[in-house]
Amino acid sequence: MLRRTRRHISPLATVAAGAAGAVLLAAGTAAAHVRVIGDVIPGRPATLQFRVPSEMADATTDRIAVAVPPDLTVTSVPVLDGWTEKTVAGPAGQGAHVVWTAESGHAIKPAASRTFTVKVGPVPDRYSLSFDTEQTYSNGTSVAWNEEQTGSEEVEFPTPVLVINPSASPSPAVAGDSPRPTGPTAPEPSVAAKPAASAETQETKSSLSLWATIGAGLVVAAILGAGFQRRRNNAASHS
Numbered sequence: 001m002l003r004r005t006r007r008h009i010s011p012l013a014t015v016a017a018g019a020a021g022a023v024l025l026a027a028g029t030a031a032a033h034v035r036v037i038g039d040v041i042p043g044r045p046a047t048l049q050f051r052v053p054s055e056m057a058d059a060t061t062d063r064i065a066v067a068v069p070p071d072l073t074v075t076s077v078p079v080l081d082g083w084t085e086k087t088v089a090g091p092a093g094q095g096a097h098v099v100w101t102a103e104s105g106h107a108i109k110p111a112a113s114r115t116f117t118v119k120v121g122p123v124p125d126r127y128s129l130s131f132d133t134e135q136t137y138s139n140g141t142s143v144a145w146n147e148e149q150t151g152s153e154e155v156e157f158p159t160p161v162l163v164i165n166p167s168a169s170p171s172p173a174v175a176g177d178s179p180r181p182t183g184p185t186a187p188e189p190s191v192a193a194k195p196a197a198s199a200e201t202q203e204t205k206s207s208l209s210l211w212a213t214i215g216a217g218l219v220v221a222a223i224l225g226a227g228f229q230r231r232r233n234n235a236a237s238h239s
Contacts, residue, residue: 034133049117052135
């Protein structure tokens with residue numbers, strides 16, 4: 001299991017080394033994030049590449065551990081000059097871990113980066129997969145790239161995400177999945193908006209309202225006319 005801490009200074013590291021290692025070259029920039037890329041087609045094998053930058057000004061990167069999602073099978077790991085590789089099977093329900101360790105003189109130097117390649121079996125047809133990654137520096141500092149992106153604000157240590165099928169229907173995140181984008185949800189039945197009346201219905205209501213107004217006007221006119229006629233008849237009878 002990858003540790004869930006962001007940065008951890010090993011007890012074996014000196015205070016001076018820890019302070020120096022805390023100075024980052026490009027902290028918080030998207031370019032400095034660990035990333036995974038690959039031309040993937042659902043249902044087919046794929047070659048994945050993990051690009052790892054070394055961010056600390058006074059320390060080198062000498063170990064990389066990648067957690068592979070459980071529904072991906074590691075078929076092979078190409079030899080990388082100057083690095084030893086070990087694939088460790090995960091416990092039940094979890095994927096394998098691929099660990100690279102630098103040999104003397106081959107660690108990733110400050111401001112440099114290195115690409116680590118993994119070949120995997122058939123890729124599942126889903127929106128995306130995520131790969132928690134742990135990066136260890138020569139001064140004992142460990143950085144866990146495992147934060148999920150859940151909103152518009154960029155997280156500090158995002159987990160590397162491989163988008164597989166952008167047109168796939170997003171589903172709730174499960175082990176090995178990337179965070180799912182959330183769209184607008186349907187309103188609850190208790191507050192659901194009522195359907196708007198059709199144009200025909202609105203026209204009918206308007207017509208009825210007009211005729212009701214005209215009818216009321218005719219009634220008022222008839223009443224006034226009858227009163228006026230009574231006054232004329234009374235006047236005539238007294239003359």
